[in-house]
Amino acid sequence: MIEEKITLATLAIIALIALALIFQFVNPSFSEPFSELAILGPDMKLTGYPHEVSVGENFTLYLFVGNHEGHTMFYEVMVKLVNNQTTLSTSSPLNASVLATYYFIIMNNQNATKKIVLSIPYEGTNLRLVFELWAFSASSNSFYYKGISTYIWLNVTASKSV
Numbered sequence: 008m009i010e011e012k013i014t015l016a017t018l019a020i021i022a023l024i025a026l027a028l029i030f031q032f033v034n035p036s037f038s039e040p041f042s043e044l045a046i047l048g049p050d051m052k053l054t055g056y057p058h059e060v061s062v063g064e065n066f067t068l069y070l071f072v073g074n075h076e077g078h079t080m081f082y083e084v085m086v087k088l089v090n091n092q093t094t095l096s097t098s099s100p101l102n103a104s105v106l107a108t109y110y111f112i113i114m115n116n117q118n119a120t121k122k123i124v125l126s127i128p129y130e131g132t133n134l135r136l137v138f139e140l141w142a143f144s145a146s147s148n149s150f151y152y153k154g155i156s157t158y159i160w161l162n163v164t165a166s167k168s169v
Contacts, residue, residue, distance in 0.1 A: 038075075040075060040076040040077050041075050041076070042072070042073065042074060042075065042076060042080065042082070042140060042142065042153055042155060043071065043072065043073030043074075043075070043118065043155075044070075044071070044072055044073075044084065044138060044140040044155050044156070044157055045070075045071040045157060046068055046069070046070065046071075046138055046157055046158075046159060047068065047069035047070075047071055047120065048068065048069075049066070049067045049068065049069075051069050051120065056068070056159045057159075057161065058159075058160060058161060058162060059161070059162050059164065060126075060127060060161060060162075060163055060164075061163070061164050061165065061166045062126075062127060062128065062129060062130055062163055062164070062165060062166040063126050063127075063128070063166050064126055064127075064166065065124050065125070065126050066124070066125060066126070067122060067123070067124050068122075068123055068125065068159075069120050069121065069122055069123065070084055070109055070111075070120065070121045070123055070138065071118060071119075071120045072084065072111045072113060072118060072119055072120075072121075072140065073113070073117075073118035074113040074114065074115055074116070074117055074118065075115070075116060076115060076142075077115055078115055079112065079113065079114045079115060080111075080112070080113055080115075080142055080143070081110070081111075081112050081142065081143035082110065082111040082112075082113065082140060082141065082142055082143075083108060083109070083110055083111075083140075083141040083142075083143070083150045084108070084109045084110075084111070084138055084139065084140055084141070085100070085105050085107075085108050085138070085139045085141060086105065086106045086107040086108070086109075086123075086125065086136065086137070086138055087101050087103040087104065087105055087106060087136075087137045087139065088103065088104070088106055088127060088131075088134055088135070088136055088137070088161075089101060089103050089134065089135050089137060090131065090133070090134060090135070091133040091134070091135060091160075093135065095137065095156055095158070096154075097154035097155070097156075098154060099152065100139050100141075100152040100156075101137060101139065101156075103137075106125065106127075106128075106136075107123065107125060109121060109123060127161065127163045129163065130163050130164060130165055131161075131162070131163050132162050132163075133160060133162065134160070134161045134162070134163060135158045135159070135160060135161075136158055136159050136160075136161050137156055137157075137158040138156060138157050138158065139152060139155070139156045140152075140153045140155040140156065141153060
């Protein structure tokens with residue numbers, strides 16, 4: 008009688024462990040949370056970026072932000088312009104002036120694409136137009152750098168006279 012109870016208890020424990028393992032592999036909430044950031048060219052593709060623009064000339068890009076964090080996220084994308092000597096970091100944001108800021112509220116497992124029109128205020132060769140992803144923290148009531156950035160290279164020439 009006792010041996011039967013021990014055998015049943017052992018089988019029950021094995022079944023629970025098996026169910027827990029199956030649930031872990033099937034349930035997507037056990038995946039590691041992440042966010043996405045991409046710059047798309049004027050045709051909404053990962054190509055066709057402008058490489059040469061004039062000071063003050065408007066050009067169009069698209070920002071893509073994806074949320075796989077497990078809950079709705081409030082994102083901020085900061086656009087900064089730096090020279091080719093500046094090092095990008097996943098631990099701290101660039102210490103550079105912000106050219107533009109864009110906001111997204113995105114539900115879990117969703118994404119958003121936003122058309123943006125930018126212009127560069129000064130000349131430069133081999134400049135990096137950097138896009139940094141920030142997220143809002145309700146506990147600190149402020150945005151924090153997610154350690155995610157991307158960029159395109161630009162040469163900015165004097166504006167064309169008419």
